[in-house]
Amino acid sequence: MPQNVQRLPFYAGLGxxxxxxxMLQIVETRIISVTSWYHLAFFVISIAMFGLTAGAVWVYLRPRRYRPEELSYHLAAASLGFALSTVLALLVQLTVVTSLPASVMSLVVWAEFAVVLSLPFFFSGIVVSLALTRSPFPVGVVYGVDLVGAALGCLGALVLLNLVSGPSAVLWIAVLIAAGGLLFAQAGLGSIPADRTVTGRLFRHRGVVLAGLALLALGNSLTEGVRPTVVKDQIxxxxxxxxxxxxxxxxxTVxxxxxxxxALWGPSPHYAAAPIEQRWMNIDGGAGTxxxxxxxxxKELDFLRxxxxxxxxxxxxxxxxxxxxVGGGRDLLSARLFGVPEVVGVEINPIFIDLLTRRFADYTAIGRLPGxxxxxDEARSWFARTNRTFDIVQMSLIDTWAATGAGAFTLSENGLYTVEAWRIFLERLTPTGVFTVSRWYAPxxxxxxxxxxxxxxxxxxxxxxxxxxxHLFMAASDHVATLVTSRAPLSDEALxxxxxxxxxxxxxxxxRPQRPAASPLLERIVSAPDREALDQATxxxxxxxxxxxxARPFFFNQLRLDRLFDQDVFSLASRGGVYGGNLSATLTLAILILISAVLVAATILVPLRSTVGTGPSALVGAxxxxxxxxxxxxMMAEIGLLQRISVFLGHxxxxxxxxxxxLILSTGIGSLVSERAPLDSGGRLIGWAVLTSLYxxxxxxWLPEILLRLESANLLLRAGLAVVVLAPAGFLMGFGFPTGMRLVGAIDxxxxxxxxxxxxxxxxxxxxVAVLTSIEFGIDTTLRIGAVCYLLLPLPALVLLRTVLQPQAAPAQ
Structure with missing residues (x-):
């Protein structure tokens, strides 16, 4: 029987x-947001799942190679492969240009990107599959360690990203993986084969691999030699x-x-100013301030007028x-220049505040400016929480260029451009106060x-x-328009x-009031007496x-798929800006779905097809x-909840x-509970499916109202609420997979x-597909599709259950 000397290193290595x-999955979303576009964060989720599944299939198809008698060797070797492929994927990722025009070459580039990114997760899938199917320890305990490790990794990624750069974080993750490989080797589960292949050499030199990765991670944390080469398509x-x-x-970056x-956003045609010294702060390579x-x-800033x-x-x-x-502080400076005695800047990113008040305090005196x-803090939450009211609230081009240029399927600022958010801002105005928002304008x-x-x-x-x-006044200059919204009708003096x-x-x-708008469409929009008329106008x-x-917080995505071919698509796309960016992002998403389908078919479905060749048709179909x-x-539930919680938490x-x-913890608990309370009857199966679907x-x-009421809570409390909301869904959905496996396993x-x-x-x-569904139809529709999937589960589940019970009924007949 395995002793603690084997058990503890095994569990520690798996964790x-x-x-x-x-951690790698979360950090990769941050790096991709810098090198490419925000909406590709969802692609990481998809590719991670693909890699993990492909790794498990690889283990299944090679039972002679992965024998329990050599478990420590294979676990350690796969972990080292995981660590090294993580570094390789990072190096390739930082040099790939992903935003080529939709073409055969863009398909090739994205396929290359997907394969490289999936490689580390492929090795992780091998490790987890071996640990669950080959180890001598109780499966429940092994599964529990797996879940605890994964859950802690979700939190560890946030800590790591606040300590080092994205590339350095990936390198330290590789060190953690290699350390896990050493612990697997130390567990001594089975013999060590006389392997002269690359795998064998890696295993024999595992200490050197770990030391090399640690030196690389430490060196990069100090010098940042491994860094993005291509950022938003630019060297x-x-x-x-x-x-x-x-x-x-x-x-x-500064x-x-x-x-x-x-630099001005929308300068007057009369604008003429002497050159000054300035710097550009850049957010994720795609938004300059x-x-x-x-x-x-x-007086030095008079040009801001x-x-x-x-x-x-x-x-x-x-x-x-x-x-x-706050960004570079120009709006704060504008407020003081125009004589506003007190102004507060609300900024979600502490780096900006540190730069303006400490690191670059000798460059700009904004941090020392009276008033x-x-x-x-996150703006929505702060405004919902504060008791202060303001004569003016300003929000200028808070989007990052990634949003406009690529359709930005999701990013933190989306939560600032919704009806619910603007109501919070307007309610924090004095009775005659104004909310001023500037956005891109195309004449x-x-x-x-x-x-x-x-x-x-x-x-x-x-x-x-x-x-x-x-209540509305809007003016434009160059490619920027500013909308002034007053809580009360604009007075004659203000107008x-x-x-x-x-x-x-x-x-x-x-x-402006009392005059026709600049276009008939704008006039129809502002003249709409109610929401129904507004929907007709837009x-x-x-x-x-x-x-x-x-419920549909995609302000920056203005592409209407139902009217995609009503226009000259290619002519509109060539204009760039909103439509071109949205169309490019949608085509990219279509390419990614195609690539995912091909990879899934080639590495998962085709290799496993032989396993169902002789199975009963009822079993295979159901x-x-x-x-x-x-x-x-x-996945529909996960993505929908992720998008909804993203708006609530602010990032x-x-x-x-x-x-x-x-979801990892609650789904795992649901899986474990399903062992003690199995869904082994038709009534239980139907009851579980209906309960999951109803939730x-x-x-x-009910969730939107709860989230709005708790908008003013601090981040920790909001995160806690998110856990409370997600846990029942995860717990109920956790019954699905093990229940299905028990049913089919009992048949064949x-x-x-x-x-x-x-x-x-x-x-x-x-x-x-879930991302596309939320954009076009709303997050609620994505959640409803997930609910319908669970509601339909009794149909195949009861067929499987009936097949399981048939042999028991035969003698009585």
Whole structure:
């Protein structure tokens, strides 16, 4: 019987490997957000599942190679392969250009990217499969260690990302994996074969491998030699970067100083200013914000009066202000320049506050400016929590260019552009206060401008405004439009001041009370008396201009799939901006689904097809349907909850960590409970399926209200609530897989690998489809599809159960 000297190293090694697997998955989403686009974070989930399933299939198909008598050797060797392939995948990933135009070459590049990224997870799948199927220890305990390690990895990723850069985090994860391999070897489970292959050499030199990886990780943490080469399709030049820091939110770089024309978002046509010294702060390589050299004399910043983003400051009597998204501090400086005595900057990313108040305090005096204060918090939560009210709240181009340029299926700022969020902001205004938002504007097009206006109209309607147009003023210059939304109808004095500022700077007035809007579509939107009329007004555009909500928080995606071919697609796509970016992102998603399907078929379904060749047709058909349904249902629920929780917590990486942590633990507990309380009768199967379906189906009915009521809670409490919401869903869904395996195993164990593969394949493909479903139809629809999948489970499950019970009924006949 195995002793503690074997058991403890085995458990410790398994916990390290499974923790590293989840850490790698989460850290990869952060790196991909820098090198490519935010929406590809979901691709990591899909590829990780694919790699893990492919690794398990590899073990199943090679029983003679992976013998229990050599378990420690194979576990250690696979762990070392996991560690080294993690480094290899990182190096390749940092040099691949993924945003080629949709073509055969882009298909090849994405296929290469998918294969390389899946390789580490393939080795992880081998380790976990061997541990569960070959070890001499109780399966329940092994499974429990697997789950605990994975859950801790979800939290460990956040800690690691706040200590080192993304690439260094991956290298330290490789060290953790290699250390797990050494512990597997120390467990001494079985003999060591005389293997002269590369695998054997790796095993014999495992200590050297660990030491080499540790030195590489330490060296990179100090020098950052392994760093992104291609960032948002551009070659990055390290010599142009004066400062760089990563955290779980972003990667911030600060460029070298340059003497040039002051950077403005929407400069007046009359704008003329002497060159000044400024730097560019860059967020994830795709969003720049200028920080000006500023000694503390506001007269140095007089050029800010010529920016259309500041038109609302023309309103007289503004005494208090708030800025959402501090960035380089230009909006805070604008508020003080226009005479607002007190202004607070609310910034989710602490790196910006540290740069402005400490590290670059000698470059900009904003941190020492009287009347300026900072709050490090997610804006929605802070505004919901504070008792303060403001005469003006400003939010200028809070999106990162990744959002506009690539359709941005998900990123933290999405939660700032919903009806629910804008209502929170408007409710924190004084009775005559204004909320000013600046977005990209394309002359002759409505695009983001139209959606911004429809969002304001919908919010005002919810707050009881009888005539939304009386609350709105919008001016544009160059490629930026600024919408001023007042809580009360704009006074004659405020309107005269806004119009005067627009005239003085030659800004184009797109919208104001008592005058027709600049376009018939805008006029229909602002004149809509209720939500039904607003939906009719926005429905006439080839773009999706409907107001975004927490249930469909994709403000930056304006592509309407139902009207995709009503227009000259290629002509519109060539314009770039909103439509071109959205179309490019959607085509990329389609390519990723195609690649996933091909990989799944080639490495999972085709190799396992032989296992069902001789099985009973009822078993094969019902079993395939059952495991496909739980694969699709689980992934639809996971992605839907991930998107909903992302808006609530304020950032996708937090949401990913919390959702995975909650679902891993609760699903594992559900699986273990299913052993003691099996679903071994038709009544139990139907009851479980209905209960699971009802929970998912009713989530959209009660969850949004709960989340809004607790919007003001701190991050820890909001994360705790997310766990409480997710745990019942995970617990109930955890019954599905083991129940199915028991049913098919009782009939014929031969095809069980096929069903395992079907489950993994369905999950891989459903991850990308779930993203597309949420964008087009809303998160609630994604959750409902998951609920329907579980509701349909009794159909194949009862066929399997009847087949299991048939042999017992035969003697009585």
């Amino acid at each position: 390290m490997v499974t923790a590293a697997t989840l 990055e030049h390290p010599e142009r970067i004066a400062f760089e820091r990563w955290n779980s939110f972003s990667r911030i 460029g070298q100083p340059a003497v040039e024309r002051p 200028a920080v000006y050299r500023f000694s503390g004399d506001l 010529s920016d259309v983003t500041n038109v609302a400051y023309a309103i007289p009597g503004l005494q208090s202000g708030a800025v959402i998204g 300026v204060s900072f709050e490090v 002759g097009e409505v695009n983001e401008t139209g959606r911004m206006v429809s969002l304001a109209v919908a919010t005002l309607q919810e707050m009881g405004a009888a005539d939304a147009k009386r 005269a001041a806004l119009q005067g500022a627009a005239d003085a700077n030659a800004f184009k007035v797109l919208l 429905g006439g555009s080839y773009l999706d201009l409907s107001p975004s909500t927490d 079993g395939t349907l059952y495991f496909a349904l739980i694969g699709i249902g689980f 996708p990486v937090y949401a990913l960590s919390v959702v995975l942590f909650s 998912l189906l009713l989530l959209p009915a 164990e031969t095809p069980t690998p096929w069903f395992w593969g079907i489950n993994g394949a369905a999950g891989v493909l459903a991850a990308s």
